Amino acid sequence: MASPAAHVWTLFWRDFRARLRDRSAIVLAILAPAALVTVLSFLVAGPDVQEIPVGVVAADAPVSEALEQGPLASLQDDDTLTVTTYDDEGALRTAVTDGDEEAGIVVAADGRSVIVLTNPGSPVAGAIAEAVSRSTALTVDGVGQAVVASQALGGSGDPQALAQQLVAAASPAEVVDATEGSDAIDPRTQVAAGMATFFLFFTVQFGVLGLLEERREGTLARILAAPVPAWQVLVSKVLVSFALGLVSMGFMVGFSSLLLGADWGDPLGVALLVVSGVTAAVATVSLVAGLARNPEQAGAIQAGVALVLGIVGGAFFSMARAGGAAAWATKLTPHYWFNEGLVRMTGGQDWTAVAGPVAALLLFAAVVGIPGLVLAGRVIRA
Amino acid sequence: MASPTLRVQGLRKSFGDLQAVDDLSFEVAPGETFGLLGPNGAGKTTSISMICGLLDRDDGEVEVEGTAIRPGSIRGRELIGYVPQEIALYPELSGRDNLVFFARLYGLKGAEAKARIDETLEVVGLTERAGDPVVDYSGGMQRRLNIAAGMLHQPRLLILDEPTVGIDPQSRNAILEAVAALGESGMSVLYTTHYMEEAERLCRRVGIVDHGRLLALGTRRELVALVDQHDRITIRVTGQAAAAAEALHRLDEVIQVDATDDQTLECMVATASSLLPRLVGELDRAGVGIVDLRVAEPSLDSVFLHITGTALRD
Numbered sequence: 001m002a003s004p005a006a007h008v009w010t011l012f013w014r015d016f017r018a019r020l021r022d023r024s025a026i027v028l029a030i031l032a033p034a035a036l037v038t039v040l041s042f043l044v045a046g047p048d049v050q051e052i053p054v055g056v057v058a059a060d061a062p063v064s065e066a067l068e069q070g071p072l073a074s075l076q077d078d079d080t081l082t083v084t085t086y087d088d089e090g091a092l093r094t095a096v097t098d099g100d101e102e103a104g105i106v107v108a109a110d111g112r113s114v115i116v117l118t119n120p121g122s123p124v125a126g127a128i129a130e131a132v133s134r135s136t137a138l139t140v141d142g143v144g145q146a147v148v149a150s151q152a153l154g155g156s157g158d159p160q161a162l163a164q165q166l167v168a169a170a171s172p173a174e175v176v177d178a179t180e181g182s183d184a185i186d187p188r189t190q191v192a193a194g195m196a197t198f199f200l201f202f203t204v205q206f207g208v209l210g211l212l213e214e215r216r217e218g219t220l221a222r223i224l225a226a227p228v229p230a231w232q233v234l235v236s237k238v239l240v241s242f243a244l245g246l247v248s249m250g251f252m253v254g255f256s257s258l259l260l261g262a263d264w265g266d267p268l269g270v271a272l273l274v275v276s277g278v279t280a281a282v283a284t285v286s287l288v289a290g291l292a293r294n295p296e297q298a299g300a301i302q303a304g305v306a307l308v309l310g311i312v313g314g315a316f317f318s319m320a321r322a323g324g325a326a327a328w329a330t331k332l333t334p335h336y337w338f339n340e341g342l343v344r345m346t347g348g349q350d351w352t353a354v355a356g357p358v359a360a361l362l363l364f365a366a367v368v369g370i371p372g373l374v375l376a377g378r379v380i381r382a
Numbered sequence: 383m384a385s386p387t388l389r390v391q392g393l394r395k396s397f398g399d400l401q402a403v404d405d406l407s408f409e410v411a412p413g414e415t416f417g418l419l420g421p422n423g424a425g426k427t428t429s430i431s432m433i434c435g436l437l438d439r440d441d442g443e444v445e446v447e448g449t450a451i452r453p454g455s456i457r458g459r460e461l462i463g464y465v466p467q468e469i470a471l472y473p474e475l476s477g478r479d480n481l482v483f484f485a486r487l488y489g490l491k492g493a494e495a496k497a498r499i500d501e502t503l504e505v506v507g508l509t510e511r512a513g514d515p516v517v518d519y520s521g522g523m524q525r526r527l528n529i530a531a532g533m534l535h536q537p538r539l540l541i542l543d544e545p546t547v548g549i550d551p552q553s554r555n556a557i558l559e560a561v562a563a564l565g566e567s568g569m570s571v572l573y574t575t576h577y578m579e580e581a582e583r584l585c586r587r588v589g590i591v592d593h594g595r596l597l598a599l600g601t602r603r604e605l606v607a608l609v610d611q612h613d614r615i616t617i618r619v620t621g622q623a624a625a626a627a628e629a630l631h632r633l634d635e636v637i638q639v640d641a642t643d644d645q646t647l648e649c650m651v652a653t654a655s656s657l658l659p660r661l662v663g664e665l666d667r668a669g670v671g672i673v674d675l676r677v678a679e680p681s682l683d684s685v686f687l688h689i690t691g692t693a694l695r696d
């Protein structure tokens with residue numbers, strides 16, 4: 001008589017090998033998430049052409065120095081701005097008017113005022129230039145009287161009056177680089193994780209839902225007529241789902257890291273998140289298998305569940321910032337906790353940072369998966 | 383019957399209001415091929431599912447070689463070979479790989495498994511096509527592989543559920559011959575069918591089921607006796623059929639005789655085999671030459687019609 005492990009392996013390998021040759025499984029596990037993450041990561045992170053050109057006319061003054069060494073340098077470093085230096089204000093005005101520069105910063109010869117030249121066609125560039133200038137001017141020691149004026153080209157505002165106004169209202173504006181905060185992950189990784197977890201919930205259906213297919217095809221009865229206990233069949237199907245989930249997630253981590261520049265964080269932490277995320281997905285599909293009457297119904301339910309969990313869980317856009325019920329609901333999804341695990345590892349945190357999210361994923365898996373396995377076990381006994 | 387291979391006692395199953403199997407009891411002796419004959423919906427498959435331990439039963443017992451078969455327990459499963467009514471194979475795998483898979487579930491591996499698989503492929507005539515995916519097989523070939531997968535592990539009892547449904551006459555014949563050979567090799571076989579001629583050809587004893595109930599059980603002759611049917615002898619003679627009929631009337635065992643035309647006689651007799659020598663002698667004495675003589679024993683068809691009041695249909 002064969003050992004339980006030998007039976008489970010025989011059952012697992014027959015199914016798993018078939019799935020690897022099954023086109024629809026490969027599409028959902030590999031091709032679709034890879035294609036989507038490629039497109040989306042270019043959309044969110046954007047190629048370098050989005051750097052904003054800004055011209056500067058600098059005087060020999062502390063403000064100029066602070067500007068050039070402080071915010072301008074750092075914005076240039078992280079590819080937000082391209083800074084070009086002009087000799088005189090006239091040339092810069094022309095460049096901004098012509099659109100060669102999207103905004104201009106002129107530090108007056110006396111070093112006491114800064115004029116920001118904006119182009120109505122490029123409001124974002126103007127806002128950045130203005131914010132940069134204002135914060136610099138107000139924080140430079142000894143130039144408390146420094147003023148900043150914003151002058152929209154083609155407009156008729158009086159620079160001096162505008163400067164007075166600004167100073168009166170001044171509170172130091174901040175230019176915060178959203179990609180550098182400790183509670184955000186870079187957009188490419190976020191997109192890759194979102195797509196990977198989204199498609200994971202489609203991919204795992206290929207193991208456990210096979211129970212319903214085999215029941216209909218009659219091969220399940222034939223297996224159970226042999227000296228094979230029902231639990232071994234269930235375990236083998238769960239393992240197929242699990243293995244397919246790992247293949248899909250592993251591929252997505254590797255693909256996005258190597259080809260798209262994603263940075264998932266500490267590999268051990270990522271591995272823990274992947275294993276517990278796949279466990280949660282397999283638990284979900286087990287419950288669906290236990291509740292559905294036939295393979296078609298199960299496939300439809302699983303697709304609906306994957307879609308809802310994916311959207312609510314923030315696979316496409318974060319729900320956490322939506323507030324209210326959405327922010328609450330998103331925390332019920334495995335997708336949210338997977339992403340949250342990655343977020344907590346940013347800023348150089350090691351794998352221990354994922355403990356909370358991993359616990360949440362495993363809790364989800366237990367709550368959904370235990371009744372799921374009981375019900376799926378009935379599919380085999382019926 | 384001394385310690386039967388299969389003993390089924392008081393088996394019952396209902397689906398809601400429908401009593402699919404109703405107090406079914408029978409035994410299959412070692413080496414016997416037993417037929418369960420009944421129309422579609424009679425409860426054959428439901429009975430077999432319970433016998434194999436695949437379906438919970440409402441009541442009753444099943445024993446194979448003294449081992450109780452129960453759902454949820456794998457005891458005794460290796461004693462049974464199960465050939466389901468539908469083709470239960472993996473179409474993407476080759477015929478051989480299907481057999482390798484099922485062999486492993488019965489604990490067969492290595493050289494032993496290979497030998498058993500080769501032998502079984504030979505029996506069902508699929509050696510040549512063993513490497514091809516099952517999806518490319520004809521319906522008849524799939525049916526034969528379906529049987530092969532159930533008999534690989536040399537079970538004590540092979541259960542075949544309508545194994546010839548929907549295939550060409552040639553494949554059907556090959557399957558019937560293979561089953562007959564298994565019976566001769568000493569394996570016990572439980573064979574369900576709704577084809578009268580298959581039951582007559584393969585099985586010494588037959589149980590007739592309808593609406594979940596076993597209506598009659600016995601050898602063909604016992605069943606026929608049940609409905610008081612007679613053998614029919616058709617004789618073609620050289621002439622004077624009326625005179626010949628007159629002569630045959632003198633034999634006690636002849637129940638009825640008619641001359642259907644000048645050269646043809648139709649006789650009803652109780653048992654043709656014992657009567658034939660005297661019948662031929664009587665015609666000879668009457669000076670009537672015999673051109674042709676045929677004996678038709680009563681078929682299960684008429685038995686079925688008699689018991690259920692309806693003809694067995696396909």
Ligand SMILES: Nc1ncnc2c1ncn2[C@@H]1O[C@H](COP(=O)(O)OP(=O)(O)O)[C@@H](O)[C@H]1O
Nearest residue numbers: 397400402420421422423424425426427428429
């Ligand atoms: N799972 C089931 N649920 C409800 N009714 C069933 C089920 N299986 C079989 N039946 C019914 O039980 C009766 C016997 O079916 P079955 O055993 O398949 O007959 P057979 O094999 O002799 O054709 C039929 O009326 C069938 O419709």
Ligand SMILES: [Mg+2]
Nearest residue numbers: 426427467544
């Ligand atoms: Mg049937």
